Amino acid sequence: MATVTIPENVNVFLLDIEGTTTPITFVKEVLFPYIKEHLEEYLGAHWEEDECKQDVQLLKKQTEEDLKQNRACPVHAVDQTVHTDEEKAIREVVDSVLWHMDADRKTTALKQLQGHMWRAAYVSGKIKGEVYQDVVPAIRRWREYGLKVYIYSSGSIEAQKLLFGYSVEGNLLDASSNLAAFFLLLFDGHFDTNIGAKVESKSYQKIAERIGCSPEDIMFLTDVTREAKAAEDAGVNVAVVVRPGNMELTEEERKYYTTITTFSQLELTGRV
Ligand SMILES: CSCCC(=O)C(=O)COP(=O)(O)O
Numbered sequence: 001m002a003t004v005t006i007p008e009n010v011n012v013f014l015l016d017i018e019g020t021t022t023p024i025t026f027v028k029e030v031l032f033p034y035i036k037e038h039l040e041e042y043l044g045a046h047w048e049e050d051e052c053k054q055d056v057q058l059l060k061k062q063t064e065e066d067l068k069q070n071r072a073c074p075v076h077a078v079d080q081t082v083h084t085d086e087e088k089a090i091r092e093v094v095d096s097v098l099w100h101m102d103a104d105r106k107t108t109a110l111k112q113l114q115g116h117m118w119r120a121a122y123v124s125g126k127i128k129g130e131v132y133q134d135v136v137p138a139i140r141r142w143r144e145y146g147l148k149v150y151i152y153s154s155g156s157i158e159a160q161k162l163l164f165g166y167s168v169e170g171n172l173l174d175a176s177s178n179l180a181a182f183f184l185l186l187f188d189g190h191f192d193t194n195i196g197a198k199v200e201s202k203s204y205q206k207i208a209e210r211i212g213c214s215p216e217d218i219m220f221l222t223d224v225t226r227e228a229k230a231a232e233d234a235g236v237n238v239a240v241v242v243r244p245g246n247m248e249l250t251e252e253e254r255k256y257y258t259t260i261t262t263f264s265q266l267e268l269t270g271r272v
């Protein structure tokens with residue numbers, strides 16, 4: 001297994017989730033089916049609550065934006081009339097959400113609703129966040145060397161925290177203040193699409209600004225080459241993560257990008 005030396009100037013890791021820290025199958029075969037199965041029931045139970053109203057509002061705004069941009073969107077989502085028939089209104093939101101999920105849209109609106117829906121499943125223990133076995137030991141090692149570690153996923157920050165907080169390896173967000181617990185703390189922070197889309201270069205510039213470093217100080221790990229390209233265009237170092245079930249890279253991409261199959265390939269040579 002070839003090792004990859006992290007440039008000495010890099011002092012921040014930025015990690016994608018799906019296909020990088022976490023198997024794609026967990027997202028596609030556990031998280032997304034949960035939404036599809038419980039959507040109608042969830043909307044019925046929470047329809048009158050502020051959080052749910054805001055989620056529905058954001059979905060409607062997204063539809064308006066899609067229409068403005070001439071993007072394809074389901075005809076039923078175009079209907080902006082205020083329904084007196086709650087069941088019909090819920091049905092329309094369900095159809096719209098399912099349509100967006102089938103297209104694997106990464107919009108903030110969709111991701112915000114999904115995050116809220118997963119909360120009950122994680123808290124009740126119905127779902128546990130999957131994390132590849134090489135991830136936690138590698139992050140602990142990086143942190144011992146004083147590097148910072150951030151998450152950047154299309155999943156909402158709330159969904160990210162649920163996944164790591166209720167993971168197969170326990171609560172990976174434990175933030176108690178004693179020294180021993182400090183080493184248990186894995187992440188310095190989280191970013192989602194509120195900072196911008198992962199395929200847009202300026203999102204990575206904004207992340208660097210927010211962290212207070214320059215893009216060259218960051219190493220971004222992702223399974224998606226469009227994201228790797230956007231990060232690289234911003235001056236961020238990238239490595240493409242090749243995990244079982246991830247999208248196959250083209251021969252050209254395999255030649256061009258530094259690739260890893262496990263985080264344990266990453267070496268911090270020359271650091272004390
Ligand atoms: C973070 S929880 C659910 C994952 C998800 O909804 C998603 O879209 C994953 O996207 P990523 O940017 O982590 O590949």
Ligand SMILES: [Mg+2]
Nearest residue numbers: 016018019223
């Ligand atoms: Mg990914």
